[in-house]
Amino acid sequence: MxxxxxxxxxxxxxxxxxxxxxxxxxxxxxxxxxxxxxxxxxxxxxxxxxxxxxxxxxxxxxxxxxxxxxxxxxxxxxxxxxxxxxxxxxxxxxxxxxxxxxxxxxxxxxxxxxxxxxxxxxxxxxxxxxxxxxxxxxxxxxxxEPKKLSAIASLRFIKPVPKFLGADLEPYGPYDEQDIASLPRDIAEVLIHKQHAEEIVSDS
Missing domain, CATH: 1.20.58.1030 (Methane Monooxygenase Hydroxylase; Chain G, domain 1)
Structure with a gap:
């Protein structure tokens, strides 16, 4: 649909x-x-x-x-x-x-x-x-009940991502494959959805 x-x-x-x-x-x-x-x-x-x-x-x-x-x-x-x-x-x-x-x-x-x-x-x-x-x-x-998610997500990049502007108009990147970064969750979810990165989930 x-x-x-x-x-x-x-x-x-x-x-x-x-x-x-x-x-x-x-x-x-x-x-x-x-x-x-x-x-x-x-x-x-x-x-x-x-x-x-x-x-x-x-x-x-x-x-x-x-x-x-x-x-x-x-x-x-x-x-x-x-x-x-x-x-x-x-x-x-x-x-x-x-x-x-x-x-x-x-x-x-x-x-x-x-x-x-x-x-x-x-x-x-x-x-x-x-x-x-x-x-x-x-x-x-x-x-x-869903678990409360942190406002910040830790990501490992699985594809290179060029420099971009966030919704807060702050610049992010560029990121290379295997780079690790902590980003606002709304940005992280877009990157994960586009299969540019994966979230690093803590065991705790």
Whole structure:
């Protein structure tokens, strides 16, 4: 799936105009990241002309606004589906248009809504005092919570990289094959994605 500005604009338009959650390609997130990183690499390239860099910066800002609005609209639809499922008790909820991460979000919301409906409303209807407690998912949290990454990454270069300007307008490089350097993580991730370098991970 090739992601670009026009595609994102169309996806948002469809999501706005349709009541149902619209299906997305299963590779949408990975393709989206590739697209964003390609734009970031243009900004980081010291050979990029100032005019092109400014155009790319504006494009990137506009794209991120589209992504945020697309996410918000899909999020609201998923929450409404979860509310409908809990209120009606229906097991026939179409989740085929959800991406894997969205399905996990949907299932988590349903679990929380069901718990609090049972502990509050169902107790009241049964002439009992309602109660509520904070829900915790220790096993799921430990399994899914990403490790916090340092703002600086240590890299070993596997290809020569010419001198370039970072997003902070600071010059970096040049680097030869097998050189080791500590760089801001946003720059490091672009270099790793482009297979110019690999991260040196500490055992500690």
């Amino acid at each position: 090739d992601v670009n500005y026009d595609l994102l604009f169309d996806l948002l338009r469809y999501e706005k105009n349709k009541d149902d959650l619209q299906a997305l390609d299963k590779s949408f997130f990975s393709s989206l990241i590739d697209y964003l990183q390609s734009k970031e690499s243009i900004l980081l390239n010291s050979q990029t002309k100032p005019a092109e860099r400014e155009i790319t910066r504006i494009q990137l800002n506009n794209v991120k606004k589209l992504i945020a609005e697309l996410y918000d609209r899909r999020e609201k639809k998923i929450i409404n589906l979860a509310l409908y499922k809990i209120k009606t008790g229906s097991d026939i909820i179409a989740t085929g248009s959800m991406l894997d991460e969205e399905k996990m979000f949907f299932d988590s919301i349903c679990l929380v809504l069901s718990k609090y409906k049972s502990s509050i409303l169902d107790n009241i209807l049964d002439n009992k005092m309602p109660f509520a407690e904070t829900m915790a998912f220790p096993e799921q949290k430990a399994r899914n």
